[in-house]
Amino acid sequence: MKAKATLKQIAKELGVSVSTVSKALSDSQEISQATKDKIKEFAALKNYKPNLMAKNLKYQKSNTIGVIIPNILNSFFAKVFSGIEEVARKRGYNIVTAISNESLEREKQLMEMLNNGAVDGFILSMAEETQTTKNFQHYNSIIKSGTPIVMFDRITDLVKSDKVIVDDLDSAFDATQHLIKIGCKKIALLSTIDNLSVGKLRFEGYRKALDLNQVALENSLILIGDEDENFDERIKTLLQSKDVDGIFAVDEYSATKAMKLALQNGYQIPDELNIIGFADGTWSRRLTPSLSTVSQHAPEIGEKSATLLIDRLNAKEDETFDYKTIVIKTELRQRDSTRKL
Amino acid sequence: MKAKATLKQIAKELGVSVSTVSKALSDSQEISQATKDKIKEFAALKNYKPNLMAKNLKYQKSNTIGVIIPNILNSFFAKVFSGIEEVARKRGYNIVTAISNESLEREKQLMEMLNNGAVDGFILSMAEETQTTKNFQHYNSIIKSGTPIVMFDRITDLVKSDKVIVDDLDSAFDATQHLIKIGCKKIALLSTIDNLSVGKLRFEGYRKALDLNQVALENSLILIGDEDENFDERIKTLLQSKDVDGIFAVDEYSATKAMKLALQNGYQIPDELNIIGFADGTWSRRLTPSLSTVSQHAPEIGEKSATLLIDRLNAKEDETFDYKTIVIKTELRQRDSTRKL
């Protein structure tokens, strides 16, 4: 456990001053080439690395982004994260990751803990509890303290910040529209996320598509619930009624559950039943039949979020620019759970 | 953008010295109760939070763990990560996450970048390239610099550090043994990770089980390759030969590909073909038929890793203790892709 090299040590060993070493290593014009060479060589030998914390303290910034994710086991968030990571790394930022586990309290606590110089800004998607209880004060107080936030996916108008979302309403509309176009007459909507902004928007898109095609909304076809057995039972009942020929599932659980139960109940997919869901692409392809999905471009959401945040962090104090909301276009990925046109 | 409160400011506004404020806020005996009350109240009002970077600089530690993950999109790593996060958070550590993308260069660069005071220690699983090229020098030099490392899953004997692994050999042995027990005569081994330590161990387990049951290893039943179409073709050929009644897939890609191709080729699973794979539990359950897997207890791997690292960080300098390797037991999760006994 040899101590890490510092400017001070190097200066002493070389018989020069600390500032000379500092300047030499940053290739300052003030220092003679000979001295620079000598110092650089010695520093390399000692494997000198400037101490980040000292630099951060000096410059009053951490070059670190705090990323708050509701649940890393959800592959959507993992993908967004990978997009954030890539951009951040490329632009010289580190990432501190925290997981809110969908809890408001935890989210609050984590953000407050990190908002003490540890991070320069946050990228986050709200915890479910935060969104359902509409408790957004901590965001605003953090923003007021001078730490910018970028929200993605689960957002609210009540926080003034940059935002990155997908066109949930439109994509749901398109998906439903597609089901209608391939001949579905009885299209069910399945959702376990109707408490989230994105869930509501997807429902809206479904409703809009039916409206436009003058199809009446049928309560028996709308299944909203939680990820539990009760919900599964309701899907089963619906399927057994045979009174359904299309399913639009706005979340991964619903989509995969519907698919599995349909197969178990002897449905021919896509001949008798067409399914479109919001789900992870990789695994959707692995299912048999593969599941048609709405691609959400998760990595791109992450990239945009990181770009927005870093651009804001690098902006001059004076040139405050307006908050942007970036909408990422989604696409319908037709696979084998839907009939071809 | 109001500036964040500092000790200095508070001291000035209250007409006392910086050290008085510092002591008061840490509830020092030296300060009178009246002063403490006054200062604490004022600090709370100003929403004072001690600056982390200053503290870190002072104490020469960051209270931060660097986690290097080869690929966050792999749900195994995402789960391990969630285990690390939980323990770290509970014990007051932050996590800086970096993704090596299976690249040696990137891994090296990331670790060197973070080994400058940004983190107190590392938890990592080697990049694929690191493991195949056997380039471990950067680990050793980082350890020598005084930053401890905990390796998990993909490890090597050539690095002296704490390690956390699952009993890959035994679990592969058990899985193969199980296939034999339920009557499989022609058990294929599928692997796209034979370049990784874990891949090799799982192969060993397979071999050992066959040995013990006096079944000869058949080359035609051993498919080792990469995640590409060529590999898929070879699986297809094997399946079409009908000369196989059991599949042991040591990675997720192989397992799901085998399942899908088998279904497409009209196999009745598990009547004609039994499949066991290493794969994500959640999604394995969503497949039809659900996939029998080896549960790897990923979150536990993360928890143990974090515990090992933090214990070492908190240990007194003098009481150096030996490096441990913790082996987590796995279990076979029988689902619908294998016959019941």
Added chain:
DNA sequence: GTGAAAGCGCTAACAC
């Protein structure tokens, strides 16, 4: 009971 001062490692304005 309170304050002054040093120091963590670094940078930069200002001497010399």
Added chain:
DNA sequence: GTGTTAGCGCTTTCAC
């Protein structure tokens, strides 16, 4: 071309 110094925010020893 090199060195001195102050200061980032905090803690802690030592004076008073």
